[in-house]
Amino acid sequence: MKLKSLLFYSVAIGSAIILFKTVTAYGESALKAPPPISGRYLLQAQNLPGCLKAENLVLNIQQSGIYLFGSLAPREKSSESTTEAEEKPSLSGLLRHRQLVLSGTIPHLSGCDRSLHKSAEIKIIAELEAGAIAPQPQKLIGKITFNFISDSTEFTAELQPKIASQKPAH
Numbered sequence: 362m363k364l365k366s367l368l369f370y371s372v373a374i375g376s377a378i379i380l381f382k383t384v385t386a387y388g389e390s391a392l393k394a395p396p397p398i399s400g401r402y403l404l405q406a407q408n409l410p411g412c413l414k415a416e417n418l419v420l421n422i423q424q425s426g427i428y429l430f431g432s433l434a435p436r437e438k439s440s441e442s443t444t445e446a447e448e449k450p451s452l453s454g455l456l457r458h459r460q461l462v463l464s465g466t467i468p469h470l471s472g473c474d475r476s477l478h479k480s481a482e483i484k485i486i487a488e489l490e491a492g493a494i495a496p497q498p499q500k501l502i503g504k505i506t507f508n509f510i511s512d513s514t515e516f517t518a519e520l521q522p523k524i525a526s527q528k529p530a531h
Contacts, residue, residue, distance in 0.1 A: 395456050396489065399424040402501055402518035403436065410510050420485070420501075420518050421450070422463075429454045431463050433483065452485070459489040461501070482508040487518070 404418040417436035422429055430450040454463035464484040487503025501518040 395424075395427050396459075397424060398422055398429075398456065398461065398489065398501075400523070401521045403521055404433070404516055404518045406505065406514050406516035408512065408514045410507055410514075419521070422461075423450060424456070427456050429456055429461055429463055431485075433467050433485075452483070454485075461485070461487050461489070461503075487516075 399422055402420040402422065404420055406418075409418075418433055419436045420431060420433055422431045424430075429452075431452040431454075432450045433452070450465075451468055452463040452465035454461060462485070465482065467481050467483055484506045485503060486506075487501040490500035490502065499520045502516075503518075504513040504515050506513040
């Protein structure tokens with residue numbers, strides 16, 4: 362009886378070790394984390410719709426693995442709408458193979474007449490900058506499509522350096 366128990370436990374432990382080594386080898390070779398792209402990107406575009414031409418737009422991106430959340434807001438540093446846009450992202454999407462796709466609404470932009478564009482929606486498709494050496498890509502290149510105009514707009518967006526938030530001392 363002791364020999365059968367010893368043989369059973371030896372086979373069970375050996376099988377668990379082999380399975381663990383197989384899964385670990387697969388994970389190390391095939392599973393790679395996506396590059397980090399979270400941050401504020403200053404948008405530069407030529408053919409923005411008339412209501413957005415005067416705006417300096419920032420694309421705020423938050424990332425959780427391949428899932429992305431974001432917002433398009435004015436660049437104003439102390440603006441309530443920028444803070445609200447960062448806290449309540451109105452865009453969502455995915456990052457796959459160095460390409461990101463975000464879609465949703467743009468409630469944080471006041472330049473467009475809301476009576477005409479109550480459900481102003483956008484879709485952003487962008488590629489991460491090719492050959493980025495830094496740990497985080499510094500530039501996005503892509504197209505924005507607005508539901509209230511027929512043509513898409515090409516853009517580039519550069520990552521803005523993070524500014525340490527300063528809170529007043531009490």
